Amino acid sequence: MTGPAFSTTGREAALELRQIVKKFPGVLANDRVDLTIYTGEVHALLGENGAGKSTLMKVVYGLYHRDGGEILVRGQPYDIRSPQAAMALGIGMVHQHFMLIPNISIIENIVLGLRSDRYPLLRLDEAGRRVRALAEDFGLNAALSTKVGKLTVGQQQKVEIIKALYRGARLLILDEPTAVLLPQETEELFKLIEKLRAGGVTIVFISHKLNEVLKISDRVTVMRRGRVVRTLTTRQTSPAELAEAMVGQAVDLAVVKQPRPAGAPRLVIEDAYARDDLGSPKLNGLRLALRAGEIHGLAGVDGNGQQTLVEALMGLRGLERGRILFADQDITSQPTAERIRAGVVHIPENRHTEGLVLGLSVTDNLLLDVFEDPPYAQRGWRQFKVMDAHAATLTQAFDIRTPSPAVEVRKLSGGNQQKVILARSLWRNPAVLIAMQPTRGLDVGAAAFIHKRLVEARDQGCALLIVSSELDEIIALSDVISVIYEGRIVETRPTSETNLNRIGFLMAGGQPDQAPTGRTDAAPLLT
Amino acid sequence: MTRPPGFYAAGRPRARLVWAGAGLAGALGLLLAWQTELGRGILTILAAPEFVRAALIAATPLLLAALGGLISELSGVLNMALESMMLLGAFAAYTASDYGHTPWAGLAAAGVVGLLVGLLHAYFTITLRANQIVSAVALNLFALAATALGFRLIYTRGVFITAPGFAELRLPVLSDLPYLGKALFSHNILIYLALLLIPVMWFILYRTAWGLTLRSVGEHPEAASTVGINVNRVRYLAVLLSGAVAGMSGSALVSATNINAFQENLSAGRGFIAFAAVIFGRWNPIGVFFGAFLFGLGDAFQIRLQAYGVGVPYQLLLMLPYVITLIALVVFMRHARGPAASGTPFAEEGEA
Numbered sequence: 001m002t003g004p005a006f007s008t009t010g011r012e013a014a015l016e017l018r019q020i021v022k023k024f025p026g027v028l029a030n031d032r033v034d035l036t037i038y039t040g041e042v043h044a045l046l047g048e049n050g051a052g053k054s055t056l057m058k059v060v061y062g063l064y065h066r067d068g069g070e071i072l073v074r075g076q077p078y079d080i081r082s083p084q085a086a087m088a089l090g091i092g093m094v095h096q097h098f099m100l101i102p103n104i105s106i107i108e109n110i111v112l113g114l115r116s117d118r119y120p121l122l123r124l125d126e127a128g129r130r131v132r133a134l135a136e137d138f139g140l141n142a143a144l145s146t147k148v149g150k151l152t153v154g155q156q157q158k159v160e161i162i163k164a165l166y167r168g169a170r171l172l173i174l175d176e177p178t179a180v181l182l183p184q185e186t187e188e189l190f191k192l193i194e195k196l197r198a199g200g201v202t203i204v205f206i207s208h209k210l211n212e213v214l215k216i217s218d219r220v221t222v223m224r225r226g227r228v229v230r231t232l233t234t235r236q237t238s239p240a241e242l243a244e245a246m247v248g249q250a251v252d253l254a255v256v257k258q259p260r261p262a263g264a265p266r267l268v269i270e271d272a273y274a275r276d277d278l279g280s281p282k283l284n285g286l287r288l289a290l291r292a293g294e295i296h297g298l299a300g301v302d303g304n305g306q307q308t309l310v311e312a313l314m315g316l317r318g319l320e321r322g323r324i325l326f327a328d329q330d331i332t333s334q335p336t337a338e339r340i341r342a343g344v345v346h347i348p349e350n351r352h353t354e355g356l357v358l359g360l361s362v363t364d365n366l367l368l369d370v371f372e373d374p375p376y377a378q379r380g381w382r383q384f385k386v387m388d389a390h391a392a393t394l395t396q397a398f399d400i401r402t403p404s405p406a407v408e409v410r411k412l413s414g415g416n417q418q419k420v421i422l423a424r425s426l427w428r429n430p431a432v433l434i435a436m437q438p439t440r441g442l443d444v445g446a447a448a449f450i451h452k453r454l455v456e457a458r459d460q461g462c463a464l465l466i467v468s469s470e471l472d473e474i475i476a477l478s479d480v481i482s483v484i485y486e487g488r489i490v491e492t493r494p495t496s497e498t499n500l501n502r503i504g505f506l507m508a509g510g511q512p513d514q515a516p517t518g519r520t521d522a523a524p525l526l527t
Numbered sequence: 528m529t530r531p532p533g534f535y536a537a538g539r540p541r542a543r544l545v546w547a548g549a550g551l552a553g554a555l556g557l558l559l560a561w562q563t564e565l566g567r568g569i570l571t572i573l574a575a576p577e578f579v580r581a582a583l584i585a586a587t588p589l590l591l592a593a594l595g596g597l598i599s600e601l602s603g604v605l606n607m608a609l610e611s612m613m614l615l616g617a618f619a620a621y622t623a624s625d626y627g628h629t630p631w632a633g634l635a636a637a638g639v640v641g642l643l644v645g646l647l648h649a650y651f652t653i654t655l656r657a658n659q660i661v662s663a664v665a666l667n668l669f670a671l672a673a674t675a676l677g678f679r680l681i682y683t684r685g686v687f688i689t690a691p692g693f694a695e696l697r698l699p700v701l702s703d704l705p706y707l708g709k710a711l712f713s714h715n716i717l718i719y720l721a722l723l724l725i726p727v728m729w730f731i732l733y734r735t736a737w738g739l740t741l742r743s744v745g746e747h748p749e750a751a752s753t754v755g756i757n758v759n760r761v762r763y764l765a766v767l768l769s770g771a772v773a774g775m776s777g778s779a780l781v782s783a784t785n786i787n788a789f790q791e792n793l794s795a796g797r798g799f800i801a802f803a804a805v806i807f808g809r810w811n812p813i814g815v816f817f818g819a820f821l822f823g824l825g826d827a828f829q830i831r832l833q834a835y836g837v838g839v840p841y842q843l844l845l846m847l848p849y850v851i852t853l854i855a856l857v858v859f860m861r862h863a864r865g866p867a868a869s870g871t872p873f874a875e876e877g878e879a
Contacts, residue, residue, distance in 0.1 A: 063753065084755030099750035101743050103867070111736075112743050113754035120735040167754075 006218035006233055011038040014074060014171050014202045015060065015091075021068035022055055029055040031226040032069070037171070042193060042203045044217035044234070046210070048246055048443040049414075052226040053206045054096065057173045061093040062086040073171075084113075092169025094160040096176040096206075102149030106140075107131060109148055110163045134162050138192055153301075154185035161192070165201075172196065173204045178212055182301065183471065183504030190216050208246075209472075210239050222246055247444050255451050255476045258459075262479065263292030265325075266463035267313065267344065267432045272322035274308050282308035283319075284487035290432060290463040295454065297478030297495070298467045299503050305487035306467045307349065310434055313465075314346045315339050327431070340369050343431035347421050347438050349467075351414070355421045358410040362402050363391035365409045366424050398423040399449065415446030422450055426457055433457060436467045451477060471500060485509050565837065572831045576709035581830065583714065585848075586816075586823025587721045588613065588780035588794075592801035593808070593815045594724055595641070595773030600805055601732070602765035603745035603868040607663035608648045609773050610798025611670030612641040616777025618674040621789035622681060624781070625690040633690065634717070634778045641774015642767055644670070649766035653759050656872040667798070675791045682789075692787035693717050717779050724772075728812040741765055745866030748873040758873045776801070797822075800852055806863055807855060818855075825851040 015037040022030040029052045037043045045053040058064045060071060062080040070077055073089045080086050086093075100109050107124050110131055116123040128144045135144065140158045142151060148159060157177060164172055174193075178186045193203055193216055207213050213220055214234060221231040222245040229245045267290040274283040282305040290296050300306055311317035313324065315336040323332045331339060340346075348354035356365050367376055367387060375386045391405035400419045402412055409420060418438070425433055438454065439447035454477060458464055468474050474481060475495060482492040483506040491498075491512045502515045560566025572578060592609045599606035616637035624633030644666060651662035682688060693715035701712040732738035740761055743751040748758045780794060781787055800822050807821070808814025825848030833841050 061753075082755055083753050087755070093753070095753065099747070099753040101747045101750050103746050104739070104742060108739055112739060112751065113756050115736065120737050122734055122736055122739060 006041060006235070008038050008041075008219075011040065012074065013037065013072070014039040015204075016072040016075075017056070017060070017069065018072070019069040020056060020059060020066055020071070022052075022059055022064055023067050028226050030059065030066075033223075033226075033228050035221055035228060035231070037202060037204060039202050040197060040200055041218040042197055042205055042216055044213040044220040045204060045206045045223060046208065046213050046220050046242060046246060047223035048208055049441055050225075050443070051208075051223040051246075053223050054175050055226075056223070057093065057175060057204060057206060060086065061091060061173060087167045087169070090168055090170035091173070092164025092167060092171070093173040094157065094164060094175065094177060096179060098156050098160055100148045100156055100159060100163075103147060105145045105147055106142065106151075106159050107144040109159060110144075110166050114167070131162060131166060134165060137195075138162060139188070152185075153180045154182070154188065157181070157185075157189065158192070161196075170200070171202045171204070173206070175206045176208070177205070178207065178209065180469075182508055183500055184508065186212070210242050210246075213242070214239065224248055243444075255448075255455065257455050257477075260293055260459065260479075262294035263461065263463075265289040266292045266327060267465075268325040269309070269313060270323055270325070272309075272312060272324075273320040274312050274317055274322075275320065276308055282487050283312065283322075286322075286484070286488055288465075288482060288489055288492075290465050291480075292431075292463050293458055293461045294479045295458050295464045295466060295477050297474035297481040298465060298484055299471060299474050299481055299507055300484035301507050302469060304484050304507075306436070306484060308487075309484070310346065310349075310436055310465075310467060313434055314344065337369075343428070345369075345425040345428075345430040345433055347425055347433070347435040349436035349440075351417050351421055356409050356417060359408060361406050362395065362400065362409050362412070362420060363387055363405040365420050366391050366394050366405070368424060394423040394427055397427070398453070415442045415449075418442060418446065418450060422453060426453060429460060430457075430462055432463045432465075434465045434467075437469065438466065439468075439470070439473060447473075471503060475500065475503075483507055491515075568835055569832070569837075572835065573828070576706045578827055578831065579710035580714070581827035582820065582823040583711070583718060584783050584823070585826040586819040587718045588776045588783055589797055589801045589804055589819035589822055590816055591721050591724070591776035591779055592773045592798055593804040593819050594721075594728055594812060595769040595771070595776065596801055596805045597728070597769075597808075597810060597812060597815055598741070598772065599645075599766050599769035600869055601741050601745045601810060601866055602762045603748060603866055603871065603873070604649070604652055604762055604766050605659040605663070605870050606648065606766065606769055606773070607660055607799070607802050608644060608666040609776075609801045610794055610796065611663075611666040612644045612770050612773035613776045613780060613798045613801070614670045614674050614792070614794040615644055616641045616774035617780045617793050618677060618777070618789060619774070620778035620781045621690050621787070622677075624692070624787070625688065628691055630691050630693045630717075630778070630782065630787075633781065634775055637774045637776075637778040638771045639774070641770040641772070641777070643770070644774065645767045645770020648770065649763045652872065653762050653766070656874070659870055671792060674789075674793075678789060678791060688788065690781065690787045690789075692782050715782060717782060721779060722816075725812045725816050732812070742866070744873075745868055748868050748871075752873075762873070773798075773801075796849070800849070803852055803856055806860060806865065807852075809863060810865055818852075821855055822848050822852050825849075 013036050017033055017035040020030050020033040033056055047053050055064060059066045060080065062082045062085050065081060071080055078089060080089070107128050111122065111124070111127045116127065131144060138158050138161065140155060140162065142155055148156060151159065161172065177189060181189060196203060205217055217234045219231060219233050220237065220242065222229040222242060224246060270287050272283045272286045273281065276282045286305065286309060298306060308317060312319055315334060319332060323330055325331065326342060326344060352358060357368065364371065367390065370376055371382065376383055376390070388405065394400070395402060395405055398419045400423065401416050409417060412420070435454065439450050442450070454464060466474060466477055478495050480492060481495050481498055481503065483490045483503055485507065490506045502517065505515045506512060560570060592613050595612065596606045596609045619640040620633035620637040623636030624630045627633070648662055648666060651657040652659045695713055696716045696719065698712040702708040704712065732742065740751070740756055744756065744758050744761045752758050780797070781789060801819065804815055804818030804822065807818035808816070829844040829847040832844050
């Protein structure tokens with residue numbers, strides 16, 4: 001950012017929070033939070049997942065009711081008990097998971113819940129005339145009668161912002177707005193934020209990404225475990241200072257990885273065609289080769305076939321055409337269980353629905369793929385001593401923090417749950433590990449631990465495929481990066497010969513010969 | 528890029544071929560049928576205006592029940608209790624027209640009873656967040672037993688007491704049209720009202736804020752909630768209204784018996800057919816009409832077959848409309864997609 005550092009002198013407080021307390025059963029989500037947002041600033045709320053940022057803003061927006069404290073809007077105390085009340089005060093919020101209804105049009109989404117002057121008639125044409133100027137100003141190039149489900153994520157976000165402004169928002173809360181965006185969409189969003197600020201809109205920008213906060217905000221408030229750690233002027237701080245404030249200790253942000261020559265192709269998928277459950281084609285002639293001792297990153301916008309590819313590799317979904325080779329053997333029709341025994345293992349995308357059986361113990365979850373094999377079972381009888389010893393070893397080796405391995409895995413934190421899956425996948429030194437979103441929703445410490453273990457597996461000769469929506473994570477971890485678009489691999493390149501912009505361009509459907517070139521600096525992974 | 532032939536377009540040319548084949552087979556079948564005496568008899572039945580007339584009469588209770596079901600389902604509450612609303616509505620309609628000496632008293636009573644059943648269903652599924660299917664099953668079983676008991680208690684003399692029915696309303700000019708006049712324009716007033724409800728509901732659903740609110744609550748209650756819509760209040764109103772409309776289907780059912788009478792289990796599963804008609808109609812009032820009419824055609828057809836005497840046990844013929852519905856669901860509904868939040872209770876903050 002250029003220009004002088006942001007100054008609060010002479011500015012009016014748009015929003016002031018005093019000693020806000022919000023409790024959930026067993027959790028103190030906001031612990032006496034003080035926060036002042038000045039008119040016309042972009043104020044970042046920075047913190048790890050679960051730090052209480054979204055909760056705080058949902059209290060402001062009237063979705064949650066505070067258990068204590070005061071909310072002042074433009075100097076006046078208000079008891080905001082519903083989103084309607086917040087909107088009446090000029091507060092709008094764009095949620096992390098968009099609050100748009102895919103099956104109805106843009107304009108219907110924008111006027112939903114509002115009364116036209118001829119209520120109960122909708123009068124969409126008249127509303128459309130008023131929205132069009134905003135839409136054009138923000139570069140929303142879609143007819144207002146388009147169903148929202150047909151829009152790209154970036155466009156949907158614009159609809160959300162327009163929806164809030166149409167309802168008279170002067171203070172706009174953006175909850176993790178970049179989590180779902182492509183790099184170039186993020187650029188566009190930042191320009192839009194600048195435009196809004198120039199137009200006098202105050203913005204609260206919730207994020208856990210340091211680089212974005214540094215780029216876009218005037219001031220930053222760091223939260224940790226429901227409390228405000230400190231508020232800083234962005235231009236007077238540094239990534240290290242912010243990271244330390246977030247985590248509470250100095251953290252090593254970079255993934256340490258020694259260059260290492262890759263081995264022979266271990267798992268190869270050739271000319272693969274497959275459909276998803278709804279019958280739409282998801283793999284359209286995809287080919288990909290995972291090599292021993294190499295981390296292969298797969299970048300792509302969600303829904304371009306990543307899920308189907310992983311299912312096909314694991315034998316959870318049949319191919320219509322094409323074949324899969326494991327160590328030069330055709331395993332196309334081999335069932336999942338045999339693949340796992342052969343050493344092809346998998347960290348699924350959703351640890352709650354696919355990765356774990358939440359109601360079973362840590363021990364049972366650690367043994368989920370082998371519990372009926374010796375030595376864990378003999379002639380159908382489970383061998384509890386062997387199992388317990390195994391669980392004890394793994395919980396220690398993978399630093400799984402649990403009161404006891406007999407505890408239901410449901411009771412563990414997200415990071416420890418993910419470690420259970422990691423331990424189950426890695427303890428037998430697999431030949432191939434396919435990991436989807438291995439660190440989604442985890443805090444910096446747990447993510448760093450998992451990254452370290454993935455790199456160790458690579459050093460021991462495992463072939464890894466990492467599918468992640470965090471491009472930073474893919475770039476930091478991978479030796480080779482492939483970009484998937486509409487069920488095909490657009491390009492595969494060594495990480496050192498590609499960069500964030502090029503990958504983003506290809507993810508959006510651009511042609512490789514037109515993509516921006518350049519090299520990736522050995523960028524540290526800023527989570 | 529090279530695409531394997533037929534990979535993307537797999538559905539289209541093949542579907543066209545299937546339709547052409549079906550058309551050809553149908554034409555051939557008609558020709559063949561005409562050669563036999565039985566075939567000629569059946570084709571004559573199908574060509575008579577009375578056939579469409581009877582189909583419309585049989586379809587009306589389903590149409591009302593399905594339109595009622597539609598309101599509830601669009602709001603995100605499955606209404607498989609349509610059967611109970613129809614049956615209790617029919618019993619109320621019959622008794623009230625009998626004692627009140629006018630079918631309008633019956634219609635009003637049916638609406639009120641349906642509304643009360645709707646209130647129960649809403650209380651179970653929205654307030655108590657009970658499973659929507661379980662609540663419906665309980666209500667359906669209750670209705671079957673309660674109407675049977677009530678009927679025997681009130682009408683001890685026996686069955687087939689005729690209650691006052693709706694008079695036939697012959698629309699001027701239109702009812703003199705050949706074929707159409709008899710088939711479409713000389714019905715009792717309830718049938719016109721039911722048909723009129725289709726465009727009315729379409730307008731409310733797609734042109735008013737109420738309709739948008741209703742649809743949003745069924746698709747994405749959290750989103751509706753963030754713009755200040757009280758999701759559970761909307762759902763309550765929707766289920767109540769659904770009950771009232773579906774209850775009135777009982778009145779149409781009584782008048783569809785021709786003699787305005789009641790008997791045990793008069794609805795005989797039609798509420799479930801109405802439930803299916805909502806799906807068949809892809810959650811749209813116009814589509815719902817076609818679902819109901821399809822069943823009506825089947826019903827009218829099987830009654831005529833029975834009268835004609837085709838030498839098939841009548842129990843098999845009775846199955847016909849249900850079988851047609853089943854086949855229609857299998858053929859057309861493979862990718863039917865309803866309101867996204869259908870069947871899921873909505874919890875406000877802290878209630879979960």
